[in-house]
Amino acid sequence: MVKTYTEALQFIHGRDRFKKKPTLKRMRQFMHALGDPQERLKNMIHVAGTNGKGSTVAFLRDLFMAEGQTVGTFTSPFITRFNERISTDGQPISDDNLVTMVNRIQPVVARLDQELAEEGPTEFEIDTALMFCYFASHPVDIVIVEVGLGGLYDSTNIIQPTVSVITTIGMDHMKILGDTIPKIAAQKAGIIKPGVPVVCGRLTPDALEVMDQTAAKNQTEVRALDRDFHVQNQPEPGWGERFDYTWNDLRWRHLEVDLLGQYQIDNAATALTAFVTYHQLRELPYDIADIRTGLKHTAWPGRFERLANEPLIAIDGAHNEPAMVEMVRLLRQHFKQHDIYIVLAVLADKQYGKMVRTLLKVPNVHIIVTQFQGPGKRAAATPQALEDAVAANQRVTMATDWPSALKEAMANISADDLILLTGSLYFISEVRQYFKESDE
Structure with a gap:
């Protein structure tokens, strides 16, 4: 049993980061032993991608918060303290709650270490388990879950989200995910679930083709930036970006974000499309004034x-x-x-x-x-x-x-x-x- 926050962090960071064989079997077994807390989280959005995941999660969080929803987020890595990874309305989990959650899962981890020998839960599987347990016992209206690495075998990929998001596909973590864009795209596309719509950011044609093919197999559809929804940068002096957004009959002008870079416009538009998709599926109304507020308010530490x-x-x-x-x-x-x-x-x-x-x-x-x-x-x-x-x-x-x-x-x-x-x-x-x- 851990008594202090420092001991809780030592337990988490003391675990292996990777195992030789990627699998979700261990994560499912782990969650089952904890009573499958992830199944109590009914509203989730799953976000994968090479870059832009964190900013897209932040835009989504602030869009939902602007209309009065409580939002849980799971992100990585942290910028200042580990607690940031599990947050409610942007406020990190408290030290006391983290200690409580670690004490809940530690006996299960010890048991799996014995049962599975070298193949006990990894550090990121433990992070993910802490998040599921926390939001199951501290309910929020929606949880936005960021993939740690890849998608297909990522420990978050046991969830059933309402919407899946894939921000960008680029060459990173090639030793683990593959050495070509289509190979990396196939790993990211692993989060696509039957009947769950997929929103994609700015992808290369070969990456988008992988998404379309995977979505077709799962009897769902892809909504992609530059093909299905569009942005037009409206440069202006000063800090931040301004852009027009169109998707089907939606046409919103002069949306503003307080972050710099064309890629932040792309991230904002991707988040906005996922937000609207979620509301359409749940048959919920949304308001352009709230959308403007949410986008303008979004800040994300460490991104310019x-x-x-x-x-x-x-x-x-x-x-x-x-x-x-x-x-x-x-x-x-x-x-x-x-x-x-x-x-x-x-x-x-x-x-x-x-x-x-x-x-x-x-x-x-x-x-x-x-x-x-x-x-x-x-x-x-x-x-x-x-x-x-x-x-x-x-x-x-x-x-x-x-x-x-x-x-x-x-x-x-x-x-x-x-x-x-x-x-x-x-x-x-x-x-x-x-x-x-x-x-x-």
């Missing part, structure tokens, strides 16, 4: 988030190559008149060199590559990887740690320039924590 104004310092968890491509679009659109200093730190399993080359396509960018303390058993990129990145271009330098990199950037910029700290979400979590503590 401002930490300071003069100079502008921002953080963004662009932790893979597809996210860097989107970052380049954002920088070209919003910051072409500014010098941009990018402090970049990623985990060892990412395509470091490719990410650097992508960022260098922006002519006014200077990159400082650096290291940070990788989380748990996951290593940050090696000094050799950093040196290789520096050798490639004179606009790339190297710093031993990110505070030194930040100091170097501050010494070189003027008040109207931009410093962007980006890469691993674990890295920007560390940076964010540092800035928040400095403000207090």
Whole structure:
């Protein structure tokens, strides 16, 4: 039995992250031993995708909250504290409730460890179980569940959602999910269920074809951005984005979000289509005033988030190559008149060199590559990887740690320039924590 919050976290983080053989059998057995709490959650939306999952969950949360619903969310990874992963109306689970939930599942985990030998529940299966148990005992109107990795074998994939969402498909986690877009798409499409409509963000034609084929087998339909629903960017000066949205006979003009980037317009439109689909299926009314409020109100820590104004310092968890491509679009659109200093730190399993080359396509960018303390058993990129990145271009330098990199950037910029700290979400979590503590 755990007595403290620290002990609860030690129990969770002390588990294996992956098993050699992907399967949902262990998760089903685990849930069955807990009384299948997930079956008591009647209203759920399931969100998968390479990038954009977290922001799409945040838009959905705020859309439902704007009309007065209570919303549970399950997201990963966390930015500041583990508790953020299980939240109600944006408020993380309390330390006491987390301890209570851990004590509920710990005896079941111990039993399965004995019964299954090496194949007891993983860390993420335990996270998922905690969430199901919590929302079963602390009911909300709707739970929005973010997939951890992939989809087909993800531990969240035992649910029966009302709507499934697949945000984007890109090259990430290739050792686990496959080395081509169709292979990765097939893993993400694993969340598609019989008769459950699927809303997709901006997908490549080969990825969308996988979604359509999987949906047809499951006798359901796909609603895809750029094919079935559409957005038109309406650029305006200042922070945020504005866009028009059309889907069938719905035509809404000048919707606003307080996040930067075309991809955030895509995420907002994908969330909006899932929101409307949910209301249609449940035969519930919705109001455009609430929709405008929900979209405008949405904030998502670590997604091009401002930490300071003069100079502008921002953080963004662009932790893979597809996210860097989107970052380049954002920088070209919003910051072409500014010098941009990018402090970049990623985990060892990412395509470091490719990410650097992508960022260098922006002519006014200077990159400082650096290291940070990788989380748990996951290593940050090696000094050799950093040196290789520096050798490639004179606009790339190297710093031993990110505070030194930040100091170097501050010494070189003027008040109207931009410093962007980006890469691993674990890295920007560390940076964010540092800035928040400095403000207090």
